Amino acid sequence: MASFEVEGGLSLKGEIVPQGAKNEALQIISAVLLTSEKVTIHNIPDILDVNNLIDLLAGMGVKVNRIDRQTCEFQADDVDINYLRREEFKTKSGHLRGSVMFAGPMLARWKKAFIPKPGGDKIGRRRLDTHILGFEKLGAEFTYFPEDGFFYFTTEGLKGTYMLLDEPSVTGTANIIMAAVMAEGTTTIYNAACEPYIQQLCLMLNSMGAKISGIASNMLSIQGVEVLHGTEHRMLPDMIEIGSFIGLAAMTQSELTIKDVRADMLGVIPDRFRQLGIQLSITGDDIHIPAQDVYEIETYMDGGVLTMYDHPWPGLTPDLLSIILVVATQARGSLLVHQKMFESRLFFVDKLIDMGARIILCDPHRATVIGLGRHHRLRGISMTSPDIRAGVSLLIAAMSADGKSTIQNIEQIDRGYQNIDKRLNALGASIRRL
Numbered sequence: 001m002a003s004f005e006v007e008g009g010l011s012l013k014g015e016i017v018p019q020g021a022k023n024e025a026l027q028i029i030s031a032v033l034l035t036s037e038k039v040t041i042h043n044i045p046d047i048l049d050v051n052n053l054i055d056l057l058a059g060m061g062v063k064v065n066r067i068d069r070q071t072c073e074f075q076a077d078d079v080d081i082n083y084l085r086r087e088e089f090k091t092k093s094g095h096l097r098g099s100v101m102f103a104g105p106m107l108a109r110w111k112k113a114f115i116p117k118p119g120g121d122k123i124g125r126r127r128l129d130t131h132i133l134g135f136e137k138l139g140a141e142f143t144y145f146p147e148d149g150f151f152y153f154t155t156e157g158l159k160g161t162y163m164l165l166d167e168p169s170v171t172g173t174a175n176i177i178m179a180a181v182m183a184e185g186t187t188t189i190y191n192a193a194c195e196p197y198i199q200q201l202c203l204m205l206n207s208m209g210a211k212i213s214g215i216a217s218n219m220l221s222i223q224g225v226e227v228l229h230g231t232e233h234r235m236l237p238d239m240i241e242i243g244s245f246i247g248l249a250a251m252t253q254s255e256l257t258i259k260d261v262r263a264d265m266l267g268v269i270p271d272r273f274r275q276l277g278i279q280l281s282i283t284g285d286d287i288h289i290p291a292q293d294v295y296e297i298e299t300y301m302d303g304g305v306l307t308m309y310d311h312p313w314p315g316l317t318p319d320l321l322s323i324i325l326v327v328a329t330q331a332r333g334s335l336l337v338h339q340k341m342f343e344s345r346l347f348f349v350d351k352l353i354d355m356g357a358r359i360i361l362c363d364p365h366r367a368t369v370i371g372l373g374r375h376h377r378l379r380g381i382s383m384t385s386p387d388i389r390a391g392v393s394l395l396i397a398a399m400s401a402d403g404k405s406t407i408q409n410i411e412q413i414d415r416g417y418q419n420i421d422k423r424l425n426a427l428g429a430s431i432r433r434l
């Protein structure tokens with residue numbers, strides 16, 4: 001298990017370019033299975049989850065030509081789908097969430113699919129019902145093998161239909177879209193997720209010949225086509241990384257410019273950080289955060305304590321709540337963080353409390369932060385990263401703290417943040433990989 005040793009109390013200065021979006025990459029790379037022609041993808045993040053997904057495709061016989069670390073050509077013209085029944089696939093796919101999204105393309109192209117027990121963050125119950133109910137509506141049948149949590153789907157041919165999703169699941173919506181693009185007739189998906197990841201997937205599929213309308217809304221209409229073709233696609237910058245850098249700048253009193261953020265695709269993210277009192281200015285596609293000694297959390301208009309809660313897009317993504325929580329610990333004022341979607345994502349606050357933060361964990365979903373207003377600095381400690389976003393939040397806390405901290409289990413951070421230690425050290429941080 002690798003660790004980071006972090007020297008706290010240093011301010012950073014300079015420019016940073018966000019990586020390509022992890023959660024978009026997992027969808028887009030799964031979609032290469034939908035055509036036998038070549039698909040070229042740009043701005044791929046060089047992170048564990050994505051590299052593992054690419055390895056799984058290579059294991060199935062997809063031709064993978066890595067032009068450089070960010071650009072890759074894929075061609076799924078000779079695929080061994082039985083690879084997905086093998087132990088090797090089951091073990092490897094257990095390391096990431098994205099592998100569930102092979103199922104939609106497989107059903108569309110080969111009329112059978114497998115979903116192994118997926119990996120990803122252990123942040124609470126992560127059900128797959130939306131995926132499975134959607135496939136059933138399209139005409140697939142499944143067998144579940146409880147001994148290893150494996151689903152096996154078959155179909156005589158998917159048929160377009162109307163469906164109202166039981167919840168706007170991000171990976172579920174992506175999976176159903178990919179299944180429906182080559183189904184017979186028209187599929188309408190209501191209560192669809194519409195995160196930028198999904199919008200990008202739909203745009204890429206349309207450029208391959210799919211007929212999807214309603215993109216960016218929660219009602220998608222998909223007219224099935226017989227075949228999809230090759231294409232080129234560029235990933236958006238990772239909005240969660242962008243949010244993490246905004247929080248990092250505020251906590252460490254750093255002056256940072258985050259370059260090429262695609263500001264039009266960030267939704268409420270900049271405003272949520274502004275509500276924490278963080279000054280940021282957006283010029284074109286760059287976000288500038290000045291070094292700030294003090295930032296003060298807003299209250300509601302009637303003076304009530306501000307609440308930040310997650311919500312499907314265009315609400316605030318749950319993936320930024322841990323970062324928002326950590327940033328609030330050094331603000332002036334109070335914040336209630338309400339993590340509605342996941343029930344195990346706030347437990348990492350015990351480490352922040354050990355560092356000297358004032359936080360009340362009200363229940364598994366809610367934590368109240370009483371900002372220290374920089375009157376007391378956090379102190380460095382030794383801790384373990386429980387999940388990807390808590391991991392980065394602890395890294396930010398450690399960078400702002402007095403003294404040295406050690407963060408174990410940084411594989412969790414490497415799942416989603418590309419060379420984070422090197423990139424932050426280039427701006428003045430002191431993070432050593434042990």
Ligand SMILES: CC(=O)N[C@H]1[C@@H](OP(=O)(O)OP(=O)(O)OC[C@H]2O[C@@H](n3ccc(=O)[nH]c3=O)[C@H](O)[C@@H]2O)O[C@H](CO)[C@@H](O)[C@@H]1O
Nearest residue numbers: 023026097125126127167168169170171172312318319341
């Ligand atoms: C690889 C990938 O893309 N992972 C993202 C994806 O995971 P993923 O697609 O697995 O998450 P889902 O969108 O399915 O939902 C996550 C959890 O939230 C619950 N839920 C969902 C919708 C809702 O309106 N109410 C609700 O309570 C679900 O029951 C589920 O337990 O979306 C999550 C929610 O944005 C993000 O945290 C993950 O980073």
Ligand SMILES: C=C(OP(=O)(O)O)C(=O)O
Nearest residue numbers: 097098120121319388389
């Ligand atoms: C929860 C996350 O990832 P995953 O769904 O891959 O576990 C995340 O990106 O914050």
